Structure formats: C-alpha cells, structure tokens
Amino acid sequence: MPANTTPCAPLLDVSGATVRFGGIHALTEADFTIAKGSVTALIGPNGAGKTTMLNAITGMVPLAGGAITLDGTDIAGLPPQKRAAAGVVRTFQNLEVFTSMSVLENVMTGRHALTRYSITASLLRTPGFRRAERACRDAAMDCLEFVGLAEAADTPAGDLPYGKQRLLEMARALAAEPKLLLLDEPAAGLNSKETAQLGDLIRAVCDRRNVTVGLVEHDMELVMAVSDHITVLHFGRPLAAGTPDAIQANPDVIKAYLGEDD
C-alpha cells in the first residue's frame, strides 16, 4: 500500500475538476480529497487555482469537467444553496461579511437553513416561531463564543476590524453546522499572535466540534502546524499530496515555490 493512503473514507472527493475562464485554465483535471475528521490544506502559489477549487466545490463556478462527491453523493449538479444544505460551507478570501447587520445577526443568518418556521408563523409570532428564534440566537451566541467574538455580538459587523471579520465569517459558517468547513486564507492580514490563535481555533473546529476542515492558506507555518494532510496545486494542476513532512521534503513542491519567488 502507498504510504500516503488516507486513513478514513473521504468526506469530499473532487476528481478531474476542470474550470476555464475564457482562455484561462484555472483548474485542469484537478483531484482533491478531504478525509473525514481531518484538517486538509490546499496550498500553491498565487493564481494556482485554490480559490477556484473552493468556488467549484461550493457551486460558484461551473465545472467544464470532473466530479464532486460529498459523503459519497454527487453534489456537482447542485446550486450553491443546496450544497450548503448538503453540508459544505465556506468563508471568503475577500471578506463577504453582511456589513449592514449586527455581528449576531450575521451568525444567525448562518443558521438560515436550520431555523424552520413559516412566514405566517413569523408574522403571528407563534410560540413555535419564538422557540425557533431563541434556539437560533442561542446557537449563534455559542458560535460567537467559540471564536471569541461574543462581546461584539451587537456591534455592526462592518465596524469590526479586518481580522475579526474573518473570525465572524468563520462563526457564521460554523453556525450552519456544516460537515465540511472550507476556509479561504483565514490568516490573511492577521499578526503572528492572531495567527497562532487561529491555528488553535482551526484545530478546535476539527477536534472539538467534529467539523472537517479544508484550509486554503499561504502562511506555511500555520499550514504545517494544523494540517493532517496537504494537497499542492500548481497552475491549476495537483502537484503533490501528502503529510506536512512529506510535502516539505518534496522536491517538486520546493521547486514550484522557489520558482515563484525569483
């Protein structure tokens, strides 16, 4: 058996994904698997196609070819909102916080699909409505506490500093109770202390909340510290996959990164 066989069944299995923007081949027959219960990083130089991979997984760009399964079921044909319902939720590299809403409302919005009552119930303020809203609020507060933003619950989300908006996006995504949480460069713009805290948080998402994590990140120290498994993309193609140690020692990977630096 090859040494880097994943121990568990894959939660996410992307195979042969191809995405084109006109003449640009953003992804070419790219494979990417995330094992259940793992933190799996997707790394690669700028423009390698990492965000495009997350967009393809969450249904925000169309696939020109390939297949995507989550827990064994094909999700490639579903619109974004159905993929969220199926259990894949993400954050965004260029923040997409709901700036006009409070921090708490942002996270409550994350529970949209889990908060069920009819419009009539909301107009009549039925007991069922009140119960569901209270449960939504409590669960949202729990997520805010988890990322350390409980104090800011009533702050307008647009007033939060950059780093906290990233945490807010994470809390909002966690509120949806996903099977798979995809993070697009969560450490961008954070200082080293904040980055270390983020690392602990990512591990806690996986170990304590039992949410599998897909992590796109440039900060190699963070990636090496938190990842169980790493896939490297280069010009839209997978270059290597393996454990952090194996990736760090891989000559192709070293060349790809050094090649970019000069």
Place this chain on the structure above:
Amino acid sequence: MKRPVIGQSVVQAGLFLLLLLAVPAALPNEYYLSICILGSLNAVIAVGLNLLMGYAGQVSLGHAAFYGLGAYATAIATTRFGLPIPVGMAAGVTLAAAVAWIVAAPTLRLKGNYLAMATLGFGIIISIVFNEAVDLTGGPSGYVGIPRLALFGYTFESDRSYYTLMAVVLALVVLVALHLMKSRTGRALRALHVSEKAASSLGIDIAAHKRFVFVLSAALAGLAGVLYAHYLSFIAPASFGFSFSVQLVVMVVLGGMASVWGSVAGAFFLTALPEALREFEDIDILVYGAILVLTIMFLPDGLAGGLKRLGRKLRRVGVDHAG
C-alpha cells in the same frame, strides 16, 4: 430572561395606530383628511417598496403599475362584471401579485441599472395598456362609476370612516413589515442585499427570496390600488405612470432605505408636499428629482437616519456639557 407577551413591534404599531386616529381632530378641515387618506395609501406602497429596495436591495422603477393593476382590476370586476366588492379587491391584489410573479423570474436576474431599466420598461408597458385598451379601461379619460367601498354591509361613505379604515390597514402593513424583517426571511433579504455570494453559500435561495419580496411588495401596491379605486370612484392612467413610480422611489429614499418608519414618513411628506408647492405643478418631476439628489447627497440614510444621527449628536452635546 423574562419575555414580554406583547412584542415590541406590536406596541409600536399600536401606538402608531393611535397617533393616526388622533390626526383628524387636529386638522382644520375635511380637505386635509383626503390628503391623509392618500398619504396612507402611498405609505402602504412605500413600505412594501422599501422591503424590496431598502432591505433586499432590488430597485423597481415600475411599482406604479402594480398600484394601477389593483385599481383597474377591482374597478372592472365590480362594475362591468358586477362582482361583490370584496371579490373585486381580492382580484386586484391577486392580479398585481400574479403579474409580479411572472415578471420576477426574468427581471430579478438582472442587477443594478439593468434591473432599474427592466422594471421601468415594465411600468411603461402596463401604462400603455391602461391608455390603449380603451374598451376595458376607458383609456386616457379614465374609468368612472367605481362603487364606494362597502364591506360586511357597512359603506365607508364619509372620508372620516375611510381614513379610519386606512389607519388600520396602514398600521397592520407596518406590523407585517416589522415582523417580517425580524425573522429569518428578513435576515436573508438583508444578507443577499450585501452579498449574494455569501448568502447563497449559507443555504439561502437567492432567486426564491427575491421573487417573494417582489411579489409581496407588488401585492401591497395592489392593495393600495384597490383601496384607491374604491375611495375616489374614478381612476385614470395618469395616476399610475412613470412619474408616480419615481415619486414612490423618492418616498423610500427620502424616508430612509431599510427603515419601515422612514417610508411612512417619506410617503406622508411627499403626499403633502404638492399642496405646499402648488406653483410647481408642471415641473413636479423636477422637484422630486431635486429632492432625490439632495437626499442622497445630504441625508444618505434618509429622514430616519438623519434623525438618528441628529439624536446622537444632541446626546453627545449633552454629554459634553454635562462632563
């Protein structure tokens, strides 16, 4: 935590109703009462349009058409077909909602200026129908002989009684809007306004929510339309044209986007304004344009936001003086 049995919005809407009902006593004569009735009708439309524009961020420059569809539908149903008034009214609201449902799918896929152009075009087409389908609508000279509103054996003969009815309707519409916005639906609408990407990534069906709020706002415009027709007994296409669509947008923007109370204030203000500016009759659209531009420049969140900021400033001044 102790929870009040009666919610905050119910209390607010109740107090608002009492305020509305107290207004006639303060008016010098009956003429002003008719302006108040028109103001409440416009407020019903403006509150609905604000759900669409202010909360969900979708522009409509054709909302006068839904107002007109409601008015013409009940006018024709109750006179030509001799149907009972409640049936005519239901038909009016339903027609406005149904037409909105149909145009929603192709229209709401568009964004920003394109959406504005599409709704503008829709409004113009409906306006042409009102003018040209002379057999049905009476054409440019209007439709006469619409019965005064009667429900459950009671005829709303006096302006006083009609105003009471409008006060109740408006307070209920306000309550519906307040409750709806403080629910998962309201959060979803405000969310997709800011980022459709993020909203859909959280499981929100963007198209379904946009369609819902478009149909709801059209139904409210239709409701105002049927109440307008049975109030005036006479309707003409000029009331449902582009100019009125613009006025509605100005009411919402002036009042404050995403503020239910702002829309009410904007609607009453703009309904009363022509009375104050009678000399400007022919250039009223210019006046509305000027108000729109000035509001956007100096009151970016409308009367509601301006008052809020003024309140904060005064409080700060108070604190400075105290401290």
